[in-house]
Amino acid sequence: MLSRSKQARGTTLPLYALGAIFFVPLAIGVLLVNNSANRNDHANQVSRDVASMYAQGLDFSTPSNQDIALKVAEGLGMDIRGGKGVLILSRIRVVHSADCAAGGGGHCTNEGFAVITQRYVIGNRALRSSSFGTPTHVDPGTGNVRDWANDVTARAEDFPANLKAGESTYAAECYLASQEPNGGVYSRAMF
Numbered sequence: 001m002l003s004r005s006k007q008a009r010g011t012t013l014p015l016y017a018l019g020a021i022f023f024v025p026l027a028i029g030v031l032l033v034n035n036s037a038n039r040n041d042h043a044n045q046v047s048r049d050v051a052s053m054y055a056q057g058l059d060f061s062t063p064s065n066q067d068i069a070l071k072v073a074e075g076l077g078m079d080i081r082g083g084k085g086v087l088i089l090s091r092i093r094v095v096h097s098a099d100c101a102a103g104g105g106g107h108c109t110n111e112g113f114a115v116i117t118q119r120y121v122i123g124n125r126a127l128r129s130s131s132f133g134t135p136t137h138v139d140p141g142t143g144n145v146r147d148w149a150n151d152v153t154a155r156a157e158d159f160p161a162n163l164k165a166g167e168s169t170y171a172a173e174c175y176l177a178s179q180e181p182n183g184g185v186y187s188r189a190m191f
Contacts, residue, residue, distance in 0.1 A: 042076040043174045043187035046087070051172035054089050055191035060120040061143050069122055078176055080123040088130045088173040091118035092156045095149050096165040108149040114156040115148045117168070128175040131188065132156045 050069045058065050069087055073080045080087060092114055100108040116135050120143045135154040137146040148154040163169065173188040 039176055039178070039185045040187065042078055043176050043185045044189070045076055046073045046078065047172045047174045047187045047189035050087060050089065050174070051170055051189040051191050054091075054172060055170035060089055060122070061141065066120070066122050073174075080176075083124040083127075085174065085176040086121065086123035086125055086127045088128075088175075089118075089120040089122070089143075090116050090130060090132055090156075090171045090173075091168050092132065092159060092163075092171060093117055093166075093168045094161045094163040098165050099149050109152060110149055110155060112161060114159040114161045114163070115145070115151075115154040116156050117145050117148045117154070118143045119145060124177075127177055127184070128173075128186065130173055131186075132159060132171065132173075 049072050053068070054060065058068070060066055060069065070080055073085065073087070078085055094114050095108050095110040095112065097111060100111055116130075116132060119130075119135060119138050133153070133156055135145045135148070135151060137151055137153070138144070139146060145151065145154045159169075169190050171188060171190045173186070175184055175186045177184045
């Protein structure tokens, strides 16, 4: 009986080692996926909260209101001030003939297209550009896009042109860099 327990002990250790070969990478993978899912949830929450504030009329041209958006992100453990994230806010509308008539002309270059009429970038703008496009003529003081009815760089990419005259959509995009090279979490919300 004594020899049988020594033999059992001798085979137990290799079985545990063999199990660890599979279990350890699996456990590490679960932790990494969980961490990424948490960062994704946080990015979604920041996008929703900031887009809601923007849609309700909060003026992000003032530094104090930009600090509010940064504090929302910091409350969820994200370091946007430290250059590890970026918030991109866009007001988007469709150019209708009434917009062209108000501008003094009868026709606009962007008539019938969705355009970005206002843009704010908070954080490290080098991390990621907007999925909607990047207008070239943005007033740095107000965030307003100059001559959005005629500036083709103001066109919003991959955005349906189904808004009624005068309606706007407010979008917030959040990108958080990760430790992996060229990796990160992106989220956007629209109101």
